[in-house]
Structures are given as structure tokens and as C-alpha cells.
Amino acid sequence: MLAQQLVNGIISGATYALFALGFTLMFGVLNVVNLTYGVYFSTGALIALYATRHFGWPILLALPVAAIATGLIAVVIDGLLLTPLRRKKAPELASLMVTLGATLLLYSLMTAFIGTDIQRFPPAAIDPSAIEIGAVRITRSQMLIVGTAFAMVALLLALMRGTRLGLAIRALAENPDVARLMGVDVTLVTFFVSFVSGTLGAAAGILIGLNYNAIQPYMGEAMMLKGFAVIIIGGLGDIRGALIAGLILGLLEGLTAGYIASTLKDAVGFLLLVLTLWFRPVGLFGRAAAKRA
Amino acid sequence: MPAFLDDFLFSYQSLIYSLGINGLLALSMYVVLAIGQLSLGQAAFMGLGAYTSALLTLKVGAPFPIVLLAAMAVPALAALIIGAPTLRLSGVYLALATIGLGEVLRIAFVNSELTGGALGLSGIPEKAGYTIIFGSLALALIAFVLVSRSRIGRAMEAMREDEVAAGMLGVDLPRYRISALVVSAMLAGLAGAFNAHVSSFISPNDYGFDAAVTILSFALLGGIGSPFGPVVGVVILTLLPEVLRPLHDFRLVFNGLIIVIAVLFMPHGLLPWRIGRTGARA
Amino acid sequence: MSGTILALENVTVRFGGLAAVEAVSFHVEPQTVHGLIGPNGAGKTTAFNLISGLGHQSDGHIRFDGERIDDWPSWRRAQRGLGRTFQNIRMFGEMTALENVLAGMHAHVGGGLGAALLRLQSFRAAERAAILKAREILAFVGLADPSARAGNLPYGDQRRLEIARALASDPKLMLLDEPAAGMNPSETSGLIELLLRLKARGVTLLLVEHDMHFIMHLCDRITVLNFGRKIAEGTPLEVRSDPKVIEAYLGTKVAERLEAGARVR
Numbered sequence: 001m002l003a004q005q006l007v008n009g010i011i012s013g014a015t016y017a018l019f020a021l022g023f024t025l026m027f028g029v030l031n032v033v034n035l036t037y038g039v040y041f042s043t044g045a046l047i048a049l050y051a052t053r054h055f056g057w058p059i060l061l062a063l064p065v066a067a068i069a070t071g072l073i074a075v076v077i078d079g080l081l082l083t084p085l086r087r088k089k090a091p092e093l094a095s096l097m098v099t100l101g102a103t104l105l106l107y108s109l110m111t112a113f114i115g116t117d118i119q120r121f122p123p124a125a126i127d128p129s130a131i132e133i134g135a136v137r138i139t140r141s142q143m144l145i146v147g148t149a150f151a152m153v154a155l156l157l158a159l160m161r162g163t164r165l166g167l168a169i170r171a172l173a174e175n176p177d178v179a180r181l182m183g184v185d186v187t188l189v190t191f192f193v194s195f196v197s198g199t200l201g202a203a204a205g206i207l208i209g210l211n212y213n214a215i216q217p218y219m220g221e222a223m224m225l226k227g228f229a230v231i232i233i234g235g236l237g238d239i240r241g242a243l244i245a246g247l248i249l250g251l252l253e254g255l256t257a258g259y260i261a262s263t264l265k266d267a268v269g270f271l272l273l274v275l276t277l278w279f280r281p282v283g284l285f286g287r288a289a290a291k292r293a
Numbered sequence: 294m295p296a297f298l299d300d301f302l303f304s305y306q307s308l309i310y311s312l313g314i315n316g317l318l319a320l321s322m323y324v325v326l327a328i329g330q331l332s333l334g335q336a337a338f339m340g341l342g343a344y345t346s347a348l349l350t351l352k353v354g355a356p357f358p359i360v361l362l363a364a365m366a367v368p369a370l371a372a373l374i375i376g377a378p379t380l381r382l383s384g385v386y387l388a389l390a391t392i393g394l395g396e397v398l399r400i401a402f403v404n405s406e407l408t409g410g411a412l413g414l415s416g417i418p419e420k421a422g423y424t425i426i427f428g429s430l431a432l433a434l435i436a437f438v439l440v441s442r443s444r445i446g447r448a449m450e451a452m453r454e455d456e457v458a459a460g461m462l463g464v465d466l467p468r469y470r471i472s473a474l475v476v477s478a479m480l481a482g483l484a485g486a487f488n489a490h491v492s493s494f495i496s497p498n499d500y501g502f503d504a505a506v507t508i509l510s511f512a513l514l515g516g517i518g519s520p521f522g523p524v525v526g527v528v529i530l531t532l533l534p535e536v537l538r539p540l541h542d543f544r545l546v547f548n549g550l551i552i553v554i555a556v557l558f559m560p561h562g563l564l565p566w567r568i569g570r571t572g573a574r575a
Numbered sequence: 576m577s578g579t580i581l582a583l584e585n586v587t588v589r590f591g592g593l594a595a596v597e598a599v600s601f602h603v604e605p606q607t608v609h610g611l612i613g614p615n616g617a618g619k620t621t622a623f624n625l626i627s628g629l630g631h632q633s634d635g636h637i638r639f640d641g642e643r644i645d646d647w648p649s650w651r652r653a654q655r656g657l658g659r660t661f662q663n664i665r666m667f668g669e670m671t672a673l674e675n676v677l678a679g680m681h682a683h684v685g686g687g688l689g690a691a692l693l694r695l696q697s698f699r700a701a702e703r704a705a706i707l708k709a710r711e712i713l714a715f716v717g718l719a720d721p722s723a724r725a726g727n728l729p730y731g732d733q734r735r736l737e738i739a740r741a742l743a744s745d746p747k748l749m750l751l752d753e754p755a756a757g758m759n760p761s762e763t764s765g766l767i768e769l770l771l772r773l774k775a776r777g778v779t780l781l782l783v784e785h786d787m788h789f790i791m792h793l794c795d796r797i798t799v800l801n802f803g804r805k806i807a808e809g810t811p812l813e814v815r816s817d818p819k820v821i822e823a824y825l826g827t828k829v830a831e832r833l834e835a836g837a838r839v840r
Contacts (some may be wrong), residue, residue: 033385035392084557093384094332094556097509098335101552104506108545221502225396228389236385263404270397277378277390436692443691443702447678451667458665461627462744463653463682518669570674572691572702 001051003136005258006251011079011142013250015208016151019223020230020242021153022200028237029173029193031092036077037101037201037227039106043200045219047116048225053127059125059210063148067202074198075191077102083190101181103221110217126210145207152203153243156196160239169193173237222266231278233276235283245284248272302423310491312531313426314484319511319523320433321480326517328473329453330384330435334375334391335481335508337398338368340500342482343489347414350490357490364486365479372478373471380467387474395505402497413496414489418467421490429483430524437520438568447570449473481508503545510548513555516562525564579638580605580748580779581626586635588625595621598635598709599805602800603748608770610790610811613800614823619783620662622800623752626781627659628652628720640747658746660737662753662783668726672718672736675725676709679743712739716769726731731762742778749773749784755789767792791815799823 026034051057075124127140160166171179209215235243257265325332342364349355379386402408451459489495515526534541582602596618603609624630628649684705690698716739755763796813799807801823
């Protein structure tokens with residue numbers, strides 16, 4: 001039972017890490033807390049759902065297409081809401097408020113059109129066959145989830161560390177004015193980061209949608225609680241911290257569900273968040289120190 | 294009371310109650326925004342107040358004044374627990390921690406037998422009325438006006454405009470931050486207790502994300518130049534959907550849109566008048 | 576040392592391994608004007624931030640009015656009599672000029688929450704007295720309209736208002752970060768005249784400034800920083816002729832400016 005709980009924990013942890021990665025990336029590079037991020041989570045899952053259900057696409061096609069489409073939506077939202085505030089050099093809470101308003105607007109538009117009923121992937125999209133190692137059971141869908149999560153994280157890290165674009169992103173994260181002087185096209189890099197974040201959020205939504213097979217517009221909102229917990233535990237803007245905190249949260253949730261009570265599972269993140277604020281506000285690796293007031 | 298007024302009050306009773314309760318909520322948002330901070334836990338504080346008061350009335354049979362005090366004390370305690378560690382951090386931390394509080398409370402209310410789970414609590418006696426609701430609102434407004442026109446009000450506006458500069462004038466920033474948050478939680482808790490004791494029924498969904506954002510939209514629509522701005526926002530956002538039925542169905546879309554528009558294009562809100570910050574004429 | 580108002584002792588601050596200020600020591604005597612100069616990036620504003628509590632040193636101590644203030648947050652330093660202005664003016668733009676100055680009196684005006692709510696006689700008397708004093712300070716710095724919105728004032732007047740606001744806290748030491756930045760010559764000479772009147776009033780000033788004419792004219796004593804280290808200290812006369820200082824300012828062009836300053840004096 002312990003082994004199974006640990007494996008389940010790693011599977012959810014991988015999706016949390018993937019989800020939090022896009023969120024913390026936006027904060028670290030663009031210096032905004034973009035609350036519409038939860039909407040990307042739902043949007044990705046919904047687009048993938050429709051593609052598999054109405055067009056009969058296999059999930060391996062629906063996943064990248066839905067993620068990229070959501071990435072483009074993220075770019076549009078950034079351009080409409082956050083670019084004007086950046087130009088005005090508005091305080092950081094202004095961007096938080098504007099994305100909060102947009103989040104409510106988008107969620108309620110979505111529910112107005114498709115309702116709040118839980119929807120499910122068609123059976124063909126989910127491969128229920130499983131492999132068993134001793135007492136541990138892993139479905140092929142779950143393997144797809146973990147595989148995709150790790151592949152996307154590896155891709156992002158390679159991009160950040162090994163390419164000129166990654167260098168430009170890191171320069172922008174350090175200081176936008178200096179980045180501009182260095183010849184970085186700040187607008188373009190900003191849009192690119194929004195795009196990548198949107199893609200990551202959507203991918204996480206699709207993968208978690210596959211894991212639990214329960215999709216509805218507000219699913220992103222519940223996920224945001226885990227997102228906040230992970231990025232604060234990991235340290236705001238800290239990519240490595242988000243990855244590790246995501247895995248830790250997934251594991252602890254799995255253990256809580258297995259050994260204490262499954263109803264308490266969703267409170268674990270908030271408890272860790274409050275503990276982090278009290279005892280280690282700079283996050284796991286202390287990088288968030290630079291963001292102190 | 295003239296008969297026609299009596300009829301009017303009766304048929305629009307719940308709407309008029311909402312005006313007063315929303316007014317208190319808008320002021321609870323105002324006190325935090327007025328020092329340049331953002332709390333998104335107003336709905337959660339309200340929910341804590343509502344559940345605390347309902348439970349005390351239903352299960353303990355406590356007298357109403359005690360119930361109201363407890364409905365303010367419990368959210369205040371929650372505000373201290375999540376607010377205190379964020380005092381020396383950037384405002385983003387408080388905003389995130391308070392949204393988190395809302396989510397986790399909803400989960401707690403849904404899963405606890407004591408609070409009636411997803412069905413909530415019903416059969417709460419109607420102990421609040423016009424006098425106490427609007428009396429509280431009026432008292433809160435007067436208090437905010439008096440405080441605005443004093444050194445405390447000046448320090449608050451200084452913090453909202455430039456926290457670093459305010460600190461360099463000797464304004465004790467953490468103390469102001471925590472006081473504003475606690476006052477805000479108490480007002481929201483009081484509003485929650487009134488809400489529970491006029492509507493006889495409460496459920497976890499009344500205090501979720503939608504409510505949190507709606508409370509923010511009151512304050513931003515009216516503007517925070519004075520405590521009257523948020524109340525103006527309440528009057529418009531509570532009455533308009535009643536007059537325009539199509540708006541009623543898209544109420545939440547509209548509330549969200551208002552925040553977007555207010556932040557991007559209308560930073561002073563509909564009531565741009567700014568309250569003076571001096572306590573005497575000389 | 577007993578009369579010293581501010582003393583830095585071996586103060587060092589590092590940002591990610593790089594020392595922005597390294598082992599800097601100097602002290603400021605009461606009722607003097609002390610200048611802190613140096614080329615761009617010398618660490619002047621960093622030093623100001625350390626003194627005012629907006630940053631904290633990695634090493635060394637700061638003493639203010641006889642007390643070690645190393646761990647004090649900025650507001651506590653302000654409450655004990657440290658005032659400052661900023662290089663890029665930080666005005667409360669929505670407030671009136673009068674309200675800005677009143678905000679500056681925060682630490683001295685009485686009246687807690689209870690007094691404000693009850694509108695006690697004493698509260699109103701304190702407010703009235705504060706308003707009278709604020710008007711006096713505005714007149715002293717030469718601002719005519721107390722009810723003008725601060726954000727609408729012309730640049731030079733905003734500088735004056737920022738000084739008035741700092742002055743309102745009745746500071747034992749006032750830090751001025753490039754007060755003449757962005758001013759035209761006539762505004763600058765007006766500012767010099769104002770600062771001389773401040774000095775005559777007995778206010779101790781520590782100022783960072785690029786305008787050498789300004790510095791040489793006002794200061795009793797000057798500390799020179801370069802690359803985060805102190806390279807010279809003395810009277811304007813001594814500093815001006817110090818070869819290390821001239822070298823730091825990269826030769827002739829600034830040496831000429833130093834000369835020009837000398838002529839004015």
C-alpha cells in the first residue's frame with residue numbers, strides 16, 4: 001500500500017510540478033502574478049476533451065494541439081491585460097487585480113456556455129491497461145502523464161540553460177531595462193514566456209484531466225490553490241524550487257489520503273503554504289529573498 | 294410606519310439587506326486597499342463569520358451580541374495567522390495566502406459534518422434587521438471618515454501611494470498592515486453573521502471565489518478615494534442586476550469585467566472625490 | 576566622538592558576491608553639512624539606503640545618535656530622527672502639499688485611534704497646531720499654495736516639498752539624495768539658498784550630489800567614494816586637491832569642474 005501511495009503521489013506531484021512551473025516562470029520572468037493561469041489549465045483540458053470527443057483525435061495529437069492553442073490564448077490575454085500595465089509601470093498588485101477580474105469573467109463565460117457538469121474523455125482516449133510491478137499498479141495513461149511531464153520539464157530546462165532565447169529570458173528576469181540595453185526584444189520574449197506558460201498550464205490540465213477523468217470549467221480554480229502552495233513553498237519565481245515542491249506536495253497528499261483521511265488531502269497544500277510563510281518565507285532554496293519588500 | 298413603506302420594505306426586504314451587508318463587505322475591502330494592500334480573503338472571512346455565528350446560535354443558543362462578537366473574533370484570528378508572517382514580505386504573499394484561505398475553507402466547510410457539508414446550515418433564526426445592519430454600516434462609515442481625517446488616515450494614504458516613503462516618515466508599516474487586515478476581517482465577519490441571520494440558510498458556495506472577486510469589484514467600481522466610493526459601488530452592483538434582468542444572468546461576467554476596466558482605464562473609480570486628510574481647520 | 580550624530584564603522588554590503596560598499600567608515604558631526612561624492616556606481620545611494628534602513632549591511636555597524644541601529648527597520652530610524660529625500664522624488668502625488676507635510680510629522684503629531692474617533696478637544700488642538708506648523712514649513716521652503724495637489728506641482732517645487740516633508744519630521748539628520756538633479760541653474764541656486772537657510776537653522780545634512788559647484792559651496796566636510804571604497808575625506812579644499820580624487824573622476828574634465836567650484840567659493 002505504501003508503494004502504491006508513493007507512486008500515486010509521484011504521478012500527481014509530476015503534474016503539480018508541471019503546473020506550478022508555468023506559474024512561477026511568469027512570476028520570475030515577467031514579475032506578475034497572473035491569476036488567469038488557472039483558466040489555461042481548464043481551457044487546455046476542455047479543448048483536448050472536445051478534440052477527442054468530437055473529432056475523434058487520439059490523445060497524443062489532442063494534447064499538443066490543445067496546449068499550443070492555449071499558449072496562444074495566453075499571449076492574447078497578456079497583450080490585452082498586462083502589457084498596458086507594464087507600459088504604465090503600474091504596481092504589481094494592479095496586475096494581480098486585473099487578472100483576478102479576467103479570471104472571474106472567463107470562468108463565468110465558460111460556464112454560461114458549457115455549464116458546470118463534469119465531463120469525461122471518451123473511453124478511446126484513455127488506455128486503462130496497466131502494468132503491475134509487485135503490488136504497484138500503473139496504468140498506461142499514468143505513464144503517459146509522468147512521461148509528458150518529465151519531457152516538458154527537461155525541454156524547458158534545456159531551453160533556459162542552453163539557448164540564446166533562454167539567455168534572453170534569464171536577462172529579462174534579472175532586469176528588463178538592462179535586458180533591453182543588451183538588445184533583447186523584450187516584447188517578443190514576454191510573449192514567448194506567456195506562450196510557454198500557457199502551454200505548460202494547459203498540458204497540466206490535460207494530464208490531470210486524464211488522471212482523474214473529470215473535467216469542468218472551474219477545475220483550474222481548485223488547482224490554483226495547489227499552484228500557490230507550490231510556488232510559495234518553492235520560492236516565488238524559483239523553477240527548481242517549484243519542481244521539487246510540486247513533487248513533495250504530490251507525495252504528501254498521497255500519504256495523507258492513504259493514511260489519514262482522503263478529505264484532508266486538499267488541505268495539505270494550504271497547510272504547507274502557511275508553514276512556509278511562518279518559518280521559511282524565502283522558499284526551499286531561498287531565491288525569493290530578492291523579491292522581498 | 295406608512296403602509297406603502299411597509300409594503301415596499303417587505304417586498305424588497307432581501308435586496309435591502311444585501312445592500313447593507315454588501316456595504317460592510319465593501320468597507321472591509323476598502324480598509325485593506327486604502328493602505329495599498331490586497332486581500333482576497335474577504336469572502337472567506339465572511340464565511341467564517343457566518344458559520345461561527347450560525348453554529349453559536351443553532352447549537353449553543355448564545356445571545357446575539359455574543360454571537361456577533363465571536364463572528365468578528367474568529368475571522369480576526371484567521372487574519373492574524375495568515376497575515377502576520379506576510380507583514381515584511383511583498384504584498385503578493387498576502388494576496389496569494391488569502392485566496393488560498395478561501396479555497397481551503399470551502400473545502401473544510403464542504404467536508405465537515407459540523408457545518409452541514411455541502412448542504413450548509415439551515416433554520417437560522419432571523420435575528421438581524423434593518424436597524425442593526427444599517428446602524429453598523431453607518432457607524433463603520435463615520436469611523437472611517439474620522440480616521441481618514443487624522444494622522445492615521447494620512448499614514449494610510451501615504452502607504453498606499455509610496456510605502457517606502459511612508460516608512461521613511463516613521464510610519465510603522467507592519468503595524469498598519471496587520472491592523473488593517475484584522476479590522477477588515479472583523480467587518481467581513483460581521484457582515485457574514487448578518488447574512489446568516491437574515492437569510493436563515495448558508496452554504497459553502499456563498500463564500501467562494503466568485504464572492505471574493507465580487508467584493509473587490511464593489512470597491513474598484515466605486516473607487517477608493519474615500520470610504521463612500523466602495524458604498525457607491527455596492528449600490529450600483531447590487532441594484533443594477535435587479536433592474537436589468539439580462540445582466541442578472543451574466544452578473545459574474547459583468548463583475549469580472551468591471552475589475553478589468555477599473556484597473557486598466559478607471560483607476561479612481563466612479564466617485565473620484567478624495568477625502569481630505571486633515572483633522573481640523575486652521 | 577561623543578557629539579557624533581552618525582557613524583559608519585567598516586560597513587560592507589555585498590550583492591551576490593559583489594561588494595557595492597566595502598569597509599566604509601566615516602562620521603557626521605552635528606550641525607554640519609557633510610557631502611558624499613564619487614563617480615557613478617561608487618556606492619553613494621547604496622550607502623544612503625543602508626543608513627536609512629532600506630537595505631542592510633552584510634558587515635560593520637552603523638551608529639545613529641549614540642545607538643547601534645543595525646537591525647532597525649526604516650520607520651524606527653525615522654521615528655528617532657532620521658529624515659531623507661530620494662533621488663527620484665517620491666511624493667504622495669494625490670495629497671495636497673499641506674497633507675504631504677503633515678504626513679511628514681507622523682512621528683510627532685499626537686492622536687491615536689481613540690482620540691481620532693472621539694474627536695477629543697486635545698486631538699483637534701493637536702491637529703490645528705500641526706497644520707499651523709506645516710504652513711510655516713511650507714512658507715520656509717518657499718511654497719505658496721498649501722492646497723495644491725502635490726502631483727501637479729512643477730518639478731522644482733516637488734523637490735522643495737519633499738524637503739519640507741522631511742523637515743517636518745524634525746530630523747536630527749537629514750539625508751538628501753541628489754537634491755539638485757534635473758534642476759536648471761536658477762532652480763539650483765534657489766535650492767542652495769534654501770539649504771543654507773536649513774544649515775543656519777541648525778539642521779545636520781548629509782548629501783549626495785553630482786553638481787560640484789553645489790557641493791563645494793555647501794559642505795563643511797566631504798567623503799569621497801569610488802568603487803564602493805572610501806578614497807578621501809576632508810574639507811572641500813583638501814578633497815579638491817587630492818590626486819586620488821582627481822584620478823577617480825578620470826582626469827581633466829572633472830578636475831576642471833572642481834576648479835570651477837573652487838572659483839565660486
